[in-house]
Structure formats: structure tokens, C-alpha cells
Amino acid sequence: EQFVQNNLTEEVKNLLSALPKQNGWMISDHLYQYQNVWYPAIHLQALLSIQRNFQALDTDLVIATNPKCGTTWLKALAFAIVNRFRFDNPSSKQDHPLLTNNPHILVPFLENFYMIDQHPDLTCLSVNAAARLLSTHIPQAALPDSIKNSKCKLVYLCRDPKDTLVSFWHFSNKMRPKNMAHSSIEEVFEKFCEGAVEFGPFWEHVLGYWKMSLESPERVCFLKYEEMKKEPKTHLIKLAKFLGSQFSVDEENDGVPEEILKLCSFGNLSNLEVNKTGKMPIAGYELSVYFRRGEVGDHLNHLTPEMIERIDKITEEKFLDSGLKF
Numbered sequence: 001e002q003f004v005q006n007n008l009t010e011e012v013k014n015l016l017s018a019l020p021k022q023n024g025w026m027i028s029d030h031l032y033q034y035q036n037v038w039y040p041a042i043h044l045q046a047l048l049s050i051q052r053n054f055q056a057l058d059t060d061l062v063i064a065t066n067p068k069c070g071t072t073w074l075k076a077l078a079f080a081i082v083n084r085f086r087f088d089n090p091s092s093k094q095d096h097p098l099l100t101n102n103p104h105i106l107v108p109f110l111e112n113f114y115m116i117d118q119h120p121d122l123t124c125l126s127v128n129a130a131a132r133l134l135s136t137h138i139p140q141a142a143l144p145d146s147i148k149n150s151k152c153k154l155v156y157l158c159r160d161p162k163d164t165l166v167s168f169w170h171f172s173n174k175m176r177p178k179n180m181a182h183s184s185i186e187e188v189f190e191k192f193c194e195g196a197v198e199f200g201p202f203w204e205h206v207l208g209y210w211k212m213s214l215e216s217p218e219r220v221c222f223l224k225y226e227e228m229k230k231e232p233k234t235h236l237i238k239l240a241k242f243l244g245s246q247f248s249v250d251e252e253n254d255g256v257p258e259e260i261l262k263l264c265s266f267g268n269l270s271n272l273e274v275n276k277t278g279k280m281p282i283a284g285y286e287l288s289v290y291f292r293r294g295e296v297g298d299h300l301n302h303l304t305p306e307m308i309e310r311i312d313k314i315t316e317e318k319f320l321d322s323g324l325k326f
């Protein structure tokens, strides 16, 4: 909290003082509502800098998600796809970067560059890569014009809100400072339904990218976690094609898609030393927080039938006429 306070500009401090605020979930920080979306202060500062200063390239590939929708998995898959010619047999090569680096290091969040630096050096993203691979939690409506007006491609991954909120509940409790009490599932459920979680409301976030994917399918690939779990190969092939790295017939015959899926599987990634014992540079939290169960339907173990009914009703109402379902 002190670190955040020390690094906020006067402009952002003034802005924050005029915004609605709520208690935050992870650090003893707050969430601020800006243009109908709830952000932690430092993320709002990053957003404003990104909107002003980020220059998208037509070749950029951007992964966009609501938190806890499977970002880590998608980052690993996208990285393995676009870099596969550097490592011709992805899972047998001992030097594959995914074996020794967490996916969040290989595919960083755009926001992290801009939290305290208004003009960060992004050259590290271009080293050894044909395209810059980035990620963001920024909602579609708040994307900088530079992204909206460029030809860069976006991949959006969403997930059943019930599993997302259960995942968020576990994650946020792990990320809370030791001196803060754990939040209850009831508390998180209420706030999630109200939309008062990082980058929330959840449903508007999904709808923004869903609409963009319908209007510009060549720019936005819209994926669902549940469908990827059910038919991983089909979706991997679709993803590779969208990213401009289509698998050749030979590659498919040689089982390259299967190798990539194995490399990026929950079982493989979560058992790597780096992800079991490693820590996030600078922030210092354990990288194991990104791996819990990696399954569909865990909400059945945590939400009551009444909660499920209530949230399903919200989803149905919000997605009415959109063509989206969970």
C-alpha cells in the first residue's frame, strides 16, 4: 500500500479522490470505479499511461482476459505456438523457456510496464520474437485508441463466471497479507455479483470483447475455457491459425499440437520447479498461486444451489440477445 501511495502521480491522486471506492481484495488497497470499471489505484495509473502513450504495432498479439479465466494457460499456449520454430520439439527440448519460466514472465501484462513508468522501454518484448506477445486485463471499451485503430490481433479467453469467482476467492485469499483475515465465499460472491472486483463487472468485460469479435473476427479470437478443456486440440489449431502461425500438415502428422498441449498442460506446468517454488520478481509472491485445480465445475464444491441460481440468472440477463451462453 505504501509502495503504491509513493508511486502515484498527483494527477492520479486527484482523480482517485473524486471516484467511488471499495475495499480491495488482495492488498490493503482499494478499488476505484472509473468509467464503470473497478480498478486498483496502480492499475488505473497504468491504464491512463497506456491510453496516452502505448503505441501498438500491427504485428502485436495481445491476450485479453478477466482475472482467473485461464490467462496463465493461454499465455503458455500462445508463447509455445509462436515460438515453436525456435524449439522444434517443444516438450522434449530441455531448454524450452516454458520449462524454466512462468508464463507471466514470458508474456507480461502490458499494465505492469506502465504502473510507475509513463514511457517504459518495451524492447525486451521484441528480442528473439517475430511479434510482440502481450497480455492485458483492460476491458475492451478502455483499450487505448492505438490498439483499437491498429491491426494487432487480440485473443480473449473467458470462463464460466461461477468457476471464475471461486478461483478468484482462493487466489485473493492467498494474495492477502498475513495480517488480513480471509474473505468468505459469501462476501466475494456478493461483490462479484455487484461487479466490484478487479476489472469488473465480469459480464461487461466479456461482452465488450465478444462484440468486438463479432464485428472484427479477423482481429479478435474469442475462446472459452470450458471449450478449450473439452476439445483442446481443435482450439489450439484454431488459435495457431488466428495468430498467423498455422500448423502445417507435416506438423499435425508429427504430433506438434499434442506436444504443445502436453507442455502447457496443468499437470506439467504446475509440477515444474519454477512454478512450485519460484517467486514473482519484484512483487515477491509465490508463482504457485497461478495453479490450483485447473478444472471445470469446481463451483459445485463451494457455491450453494441458491448462489448458483442467482448468478446464472444474472448471466442470463446480461447476455440476453448477445448469443453468449455458459
Ligand code: A3P
Pocket (backbone or CB within 6 Å): 065, 066, 067, 068, 069, 070, 071, 072, 073, 163, 166, 167, 168, 170, 264, 265, 266, 267, 269, 290, 291, 292, 293, 294, 295, 298
Ligand atoms: P482454478 O483456480 O479454478 O484452479 P488465471 O491464469 O487467469 O489467473 O486463471 C487461473 C486459473 O487457471 C486457475 O483456476 C488455475 O488453476 C487455472 N490454470 C492454470 N494453469 C492452467 C493450465 N495449464 N491449464 C488449465 N488451467 C490452468
